[in-house]
Amino acid sequence: MIPSYQYRLKPTYDQRCRMTRWLDMLRYQYNYLLTDRFDWWEMNHCSINACPLVSSIAKPREKPTYYGQKRSLVQLKEERPWYKEVHTHVLQDVVKRVNLAFQRWLKGDGNGKRSGKPRFKGKNRYRTMAFSSMPSDPVNGNRVKFxxxxxxxxxxxxxxxxxxKVKRALITKKADGWYVTLTLEDKSIPDSATLDIKTTQDNNLGIDSGWECFVAGSDGSTKEPRRFYRQAEDKLAKLQVNRDKKAEGFKPRRKLNQRIAKLHQKIARQRKQWHYELAGELLDRADVLFVEDLQGSNMTGRGQPKQDENGNYLPNRLSARSGLNKSFADAGIAEFLNEILFYQAEKAGKPVIKVNPKGTSRHCSNCLNRVPKELSDRWHNSCPHCGIELQRDVNSGILIKKVGWGIASLKNANPSKGRRSQQRTA
Known part of the structure; x- marks a missing residue:
C-alpha cells in the first residue's frame, strides 16, 4: 500500500507567481505536443481503401512517440531558454500525460475501455505539476523543499x-490556494495488507447502493444520502445569475467565479468526508463486505428520442431523467463503492468483494423466486411463494450477501408469475 498525504501550502508572493508561470508554460507545452500527435494522426492514419495507389506519396514523417517527444525537450530548452527554469522531471511529466491521454483514446486502458478524444487545456485548466523524484529528507519542520x-x-x-520515504510530490492549484500531495513509501509494510479472514454468518455484510437509500445493509440498516449539492443549489444558482450579469474579463466577474469554485469545492469536500466516515462505520460492523459491482456510466444515461408512425417525437421523460442523473451524481455512489470503500478496507486489512448485481432487485431474498417490480416500486411486496415483505433495497442487500458468500445463485432461480405475467394472461 502506497499512502499519500496532502497538505496546504503557504507560498510567498514570489513563489506563487513562479508556480503560476510554471503551470502556464507546462500548459503551452502540453497543447503543443498534443497538436503534434493530432497532426501526424490526421495526415497518416487512413483506411487501406483510401490510400492513393497511383499518385506519388510523400514520405511520412516520424511518428510522435513517448520517447521521441521526451528527446524534443532538449531542443525546446535551446529554442526557448526560459524553459530551463522548469525542472526536467516536471517537463517529462507533461509528455507522459499527453501519451497517456492519446493512448487511452486510441487503445483504451487495461480493461479495453476507451476514453474520449483528448482536449486542449485552456487557461486555468492545467492545475497540477508533478515531481517524480524528491531529494532525501525534503520535509524539514513546516517546510518542504522542491x-x-x-x-x-x-x-x-x-x-x-x-x-x-517521500517518493513523489504533486503541487496542485485549487480554488482556495495551493496544495502538495506527498506520495510515501514504507518498505516495512507489504503492498497487500488484507488478512485471510474466514467468512462466517455473523462477520459479513451485504450492501446495496442506490439513490433513495445510499446504503442498505443485509442486516436491515439503511442510510439516506446527504444531498450536499441539492442543499447548496439555490445559493449556487444565485451566484451564477449574478455572475452572468457581469461583463466578461473584468474583476467583478472573476471574483464571482472564484466564489462559485469555492462553493463547488466545499460541496465535494463535504461529500468525501461523509463517504470516509460511512466507510469506517461499515468496516467497524463487519469483517467482510459484499458490494454490487456497479458501473457509474450505466446509472446515469440520457433518454433516447422516440418517434411515432408519423415521425413526431414522443415524450421520453428527459427532464425527469436529468433530475435523477443529478441526484445520482450528488450522492457519489460510484466514487464511494469503487475508490473510498476499497481504500479504507485496505487500510483496515479487511476484504471487499464485488458481486454481480444482475437480478438482485427482481428476486426474492428468501425463496429466490423472481418477483417483477417497476423502478417506482420501493417495497418488496408479499412474495407469491413465501410471503416475505421488506424494503426493496434491504432485500437486494440480503441477496448480494448470499450470492457473494456462495450460498445462493440467481442463475437457476425459478421465474415467478408476478404482476406483469398476470397482466398478460388477463
Missing part, C-alpha cells in the same frame, strides 16, 4: 509516519 523551487512553507496538520 527542486528549483526551494523551500515552501506548509500547514503540517498531521505528522508524517516514521521510517517512510
Amino acid at each position: 527542486p528549483k523551487l526551494g523551500e515552501i512553507k506548509f500547514i503540517r496538520h498531521r505528522p508524517l509516519p516514521e521510517g517512510v
Whole structure:
C-alpha cells in the first residue's frame, strides 16, 4: 500500500507567481505536443481503401512517440531558454500525460475501455505539476523543499509516519490556494495488507447502493444520502445569475467565479468526508463486505428520442431523467463503492468483494423466486411463494450477501408469475 498525504501550502508572493508561470508554460507545452500527435494522426492514419495507389506519396514523417517527444525537450530548452527554469522531471511529466491521454483514446486502458478524444487545456485548466523524484529528507519542520523551487512553507496538520520515504510530490492549484500531495513509501509494510479472514454468518455484510437509500445493509440498516449539492443549489444558482450579469474579463466577474469554485469545492469536500466516515462505520460492523459491482456510466444515461408512425417525437421523460442523473451524481455512489470503500478496507486489512448485481432487485431474498417490480416500486411486496415483505433495497442487500458468500445463485432461480405475467394472461 502506497499512502499519500496532502497538505496546504503557504507560498510567498514570489513563489506563487513562479508556480503560476510554471503551470502556464507546462500548459503551452502540453497543447503543443498534443497538436503534434493530432497532426501526424490526421495526415497518416487512413483506411487501406483510401490510400492513393497511383499518385506519388510523400514520405511520412516520424511518428510522435513517448520517447521521441521526451528527446524534443532538449531542443525546446535551446529554442526557448526560459524553459530551463522548469525542472526536467516536471517537463517529462507533461509528455507522459499527453501519451497517456492519446493512448487511452486510441487503445483504451487495461480493461479495453476507451476514453474520449483528448482536449486542449485552456487557461486555468492545467492545475497540477508533478515531481517524480524528491531529494532525501525534503520535509524539514513546516517546510518542504522542491527542486528549483526551494523551500515552501506548509500547514503540517498531521505528522508524517516514521521510517517512510517521500517518493513523489504533486503541487496542485485549487480554488482556495495551493496544495502538495506527498506520495510515501514504507518498505516495512507489504503492498497487500488484507488478512485471510474466514467468512462466517455473523462477520459479513451485504450492501446495496442506490439513490433513495445510499446504503442498505443485509442486516436491515439503511442510510439516506446527504444531498450536499441539492442543499447548496439555490445559493449556487444565485451566484451564477449574478455572475452572468457581469461583463466578461473584468474583476467583478472573476471574483464571482472564484466564489462559485469555492462553493463547488466545499460541496465535494463535504461529500468525501461523509463517504470516509460511512466507510469506517461499515468496516467497524463487519469483517467482510459484499458490494454490487456497479458501473457509474450505466446509472446515469440520457433518454433516447422516440418517434411515432408519423415521425413526431414522443415524450421520453428527459427532464425527469436529468433530475435523477443529478441526484445520482450528488450522492457519489460510484466514487464511494469503487475508490473510498476499497481504500479504507485496505487500510483496515479487511476484504471487499464485488458481486454481480444482475437480478438482485427482481428476486426474492428468501425463496429466490423472481418477483417483477417497476423502478417506482420501493417495497418488496408479499412474495407469491413465501410471503416475505421488506424494503426493496434491504432485500437486494440480503441477496448480494448470499450470492457473494456462495450460498445462493440467481442463475437457476425459478421465474415467478408476478404482476406483469398476470397482466398478460388477463
